[in-house]
Amino acid sequence: MAEPQTVPVDVLEDRVRKIFEKSGVRPESAAAVAHVIVAGERDNCKSHGIYRIEGCLRVLAAGKVEPDAVPEIFDQGKSVIEVDAKGGFSNPAFFAAKDTLVKRAHETGIAALVIRDCLHFSALWHDVETLAEDGLAALSMCPSYAFVAPAGGTKPLLGTNPFAFGWPRVDGHPYVFDFATSVAARGEIELHRRAGTPIPEGWAIDKDGNPTTDPDAALEGAMLTFGAHKGSAISTMIELLSGAMLGEFMSKEALDFMGRTDLLPRHGALVLALDPQTFAARSGRDPLAEGEKILTAIGAQGARLPSQRRFQARDKAMVNGIALTDSELAQLDRFEAQGLDALNG
Amino acid sequence: MAEPQTVPVDVLEDRVRKIFEKSGVRPESAAAVAHVIVAGERDNCKSHGIYRIEGCLRVLAAGKVEPDAVPEIFDQGKSVIEVDAKGGFSNPAFFAAKDTLVKRAHETGIAALVIRDCLHFSALWHDVETLAEDGLAALSMCPSYAFVAPAGGTKPLLGTNPFAFGWPRVDGHPYVFDFATSVAARGEIELHRRAGTPIPEGWAIDKDGNPTTDPDAALEGAMLTFGAHKGSAISTMIELLSGAMLGEFMSKEALDFMGRTDLLPRHGALVLALDPQTFAARSGRDPLAEGEKILTAIGAQGARLPSQRRFQARDKAMVNGIALTDSELAQLDRFEAQGLDALNG
Numbered sequence: 168m169a170e171p172q173t174v175p176v177d178v179l180e181d182r183v184r185k186i187f188e189k190s191g192v193r194p195e196s197a198a199a200v201a202h203v204i205v206a207g208e209r210d211n212c213k214s215h216g217i218y219r220i221e222g223c224l225r226v227l228a229a230g231k232v233e234p235d236a237v238p239e240i241f242d243q244g245k246s247v248i249e250v251d252a253k254g255g256f257s258n259p260a261f262f263a264a265k266d267t268l269v270k271r272a273h274e275t276g277i278a279a280l281v282i283r284d285c286l287h288f289s290a291l292w293h294d295v296e297t298l299a300e301d302g303l304a305a306l307s308m309c310p311s312y313a314f315v316a317p318a319g320g321t322k323p324l325l326g327t328n329p330f331a332f333g334w335p336r337v338d339g340h341p342y343v344f345d346f347a348t349s350v351a352a353r354g355e356i357e358l359h360r361r362a363g364t365p366i367p368e369g370w371a372i373d374k375d376g377n378p379t380t381d382p383d384a385a386l387e388g389a390m391l392t393f394g395a396h397k398g399s400a401i402s403t404m405i406e407l408l409s410g411a412m413l414g415e416f417m418s419k420e421a422l423d424f425m426g427r428t429d430l431l432p433r434h435g436a437l438v439l440a441l442d443p444q445t446f447a448a449r450s451g452r453d454p455l456a457e458g459e460k461i462l463t464a465i466g467a468q469g470a471r472l473p474s475q476r477r478f479q480a481r482d483k484a485m486v487n488g489i490a491l492t493d494s495e496l497a498q499l500d501r502f503e504a505q506g507l508d509a510l511n512g
Numbered sequence: 513m514a515e516p517q518t519v520p521v522d523v524l525e526d527r528v529r530k531i532f533e534k535s536g537v538r539p540e541s542a543a544a545v546a547h548v549i550v551a552g553e554r555d556n557c558k559s560h561g562i563y564r565i566e567g568c569l570r571v572l573a574a575g576k577v578e579p580d581a582v583p584e585i586f587d588q589g590k591s592v593i594e595v596d597a598k599g600g601f602s603n604p605a606f607f608a609a610k611d612t613l614v615k616r617a618h619e620t621g622i623a624a625l626v627i628r629d630c631l632h633f634s635a636l637w638h639d640v641e642t643l644a645e646d647g648l649a650a651l652s653m654c655p656s657y658a659f660v661a662p663a664g665g666t667k668p669l670l671g672t673n674p675f676a677f678g679w680p681r682v683d684g685h686p687y688v689f690d691f692a693t694s695v696a697a698r699g700e701i702e703l704h705r706r707a708g709t710p711i712p713e714g715w716a717i718d719k720d721g722n723p724t725t726d727p728d729a730a731l732e733g734a735m736l737t738f739g740a741h742k743g744s745a746i747s748t749m750i751e752l753l754s755g756a757m758l759g760e761f762m763s764k765e766a767l768d769f770m771g772r773t774d775l776l777p778r779h780g781a782l783v784l785a786l787d788p789q790t791f792a793a794r795s796g797r798d799p800l801a802e803g804e805k806i807l808t809a810i811g812a813q814g815a816r817l818p819s820q821r822r823f824q825a826r827d828k829a830m831v832n833g834i835a836l837t838d839s840e841l842a843q844l845d846r847f848e849a850q851g852l853d854a855l856n857g
Contacts, residue, residue, distance in 0.1 A: 247621030394739030414795020450759020
């Protein structure tokens with residue numbers, strides 16, 4: 168078997184953009200989607216890297232995402248900005264509204280971005296990191312598919328509901344976390360199923376609500392939240408704030424709408440941006456210098472900050488390029504030549 | 513032993529108010545503190561009920577809280593409102609600024625309240641619940657004392673950092689959660705120490721960073737966060753957003769400032785208020801009716817919503833009064849007659 172080849176980040180981004188254009192996505196949206204997918208690959212975050220291309224092409228082929236959607240911004244000059252993705256991918260909508268969100272957060276101290284009606288496949292860390300690079304603290308959350316039971320419950324109702332936070336650092340990469348509020352990802356249970364190994368206790372319950380370590384029973388039953396009732400409460404908050412509050416789908420409705428679980432979900436998302444300089448102004452302290460104190464102290468204990476491995480992979484990829492296997496490169500060739508037709512190959 | 517006596521809620525609130533006035537607290541502040549303490553007792557939330565009176569009197573006696581502080585509001589008409597508690601209790605500061613926060617959130621969709629330099633002893637649920645009663649979704653968080661190690665760390669750095677959320681419901685009590693981001697409360701470890709029983713695994717590490725079930729070793733070492741690295745990330749976020757971002761103490765500095773652990777901490781707090789009607793307006797959906805769907809579905813699974821037991825206790829107390837033991841009543845008598853002098857008795 169050949170050694171993995173390395174591809175420069177910008178070259179890979181260009182290839183992925185062409186794949187989406189070939190698949191009928193309008194150029195601006197193709198560029199946004201390619202940027203975020205390659206950011207995942209660059210960070211060695213393989214579950215959100217080029218692996219996602221096929222899933223995106225499948226929703227395009229199924230007609231469940233609008234390839235021509237032009238995001239529309241609604242801004243009444245207040246602290247809530249809305250962008251309607253109009254059934255398109257979430258990323259072009261975020262990029263379209265980002266500058267307005269940043270400007271407003273700096274003006275008023277805190278601003279919210281509502282993303283409506285988007286096909287959501289990407290990790291949230293990209294959005295909060297982008298805002299942190301503009302000097303803002305940011306929170307982001309969204310529903311997903313109803314695969315998770317609430318604490319004390321027996322049936323799927325909540326999504327794996329990711330929760331992300333970003334904080335600007337004085338030097339180098341921001342403090343960023345982004346995690347599912349389920350104890351594990353659904354894909355991890357699937358991997359155990361294929362390997363014929365039991366899943367750890369505490370990951371899931373069967374269809375009758377009993378604890379199970381059998382991956383088949385877990386997939387028929389429900390996953391559990393991290394942190395028992397506390398994680399369940401946070402996951403419920405995410406359904407309320409980024410589903411009900413926006414008048415967008417919660418995880419159960421997202422699943423009902425798509426009617427199948429093998430396509431990426433369509434729903435909304437909520438992003439909050441806070442300007443530390445506004446919040447700290449009256450204190451006379453520098454909020455970012457203050458933040459460094461605790462972040463440095465965490466590192467001094469030998470503890471790892473979230474996203475640290477991702478940033479290390481990124482720094483390496485920016486210099487050396489991204490290592491891809493022959494089979495990954497062959498798939499890119501096929502997608503680039505055939506677009507959606509490659510799915511039938 | 514005599515049966516517990518029941519005291520009407522308003523009668524108890526009046527007694528507690530008099531205790532704080534007798535102890536030198538200005539009348540408006542005494543009323544605010546009494547209201548929140550009796551709300552805890554009413555909800556059978558004993559750890560934040562009249563048990564707290566003695567702790568509050570001790571910080572007054574130690575001169576570590578300003579009894580005469582008049583909260584000052586700074587409002588520039590933007591989305592961040594500040595109230596300086598001026599070293600007084602947090603509750604009068606929150607009550608002083610609450611109406612401005614509510615008004616601003618309704619006007620702009622989202623608003624933040626910064627509470628500066630307050631003595632903080634109360635649960636956060638009271639604040640988010642109050643805002644939910646005005647139709648707002650609300651988040652609240654604050655640091656505390658550095659008793660908790662970050663995930664992968666060995667030394668205390670984070671506080672038990674509570675995180676609270678409120679969501680208005682169409683009928684009846686709001687959806688409210690409020691929990692420490694440590695896996696257990698420090699008081700629970702103390703109870704094990706007194707009883708001579710081991711603490712559960714996963715609660716704490718000893719001073720060398722090794723897991724321990726010995727309560728003495730745990731109290732000398734560090735507590736752990738709920739939900740492993742995810743809970744640790746959330747606790748760090750709370751340090752950044754409600755400490756560093758406000759230019760107020762983080763948990764380590766709060767502990768250094770007070771110089772001892774038996775007094776309640778002084779720091780800031782952050783409250784976010786979001787108006788669901790503003791966020792949902794363009795969707796044509798009723799956000800509160802949407803929220804009912806998931807909250808009802810959780811209940812239909814037989815799962816308990818957070819705060820449910822508290823609301824049941826409240827409903828009962830509002831009709832029957834609050835049951836207090838002879839020794840609790842005797843302590844109230846003593847505090848009421850002697851104020852701070854009762855501490856020397």
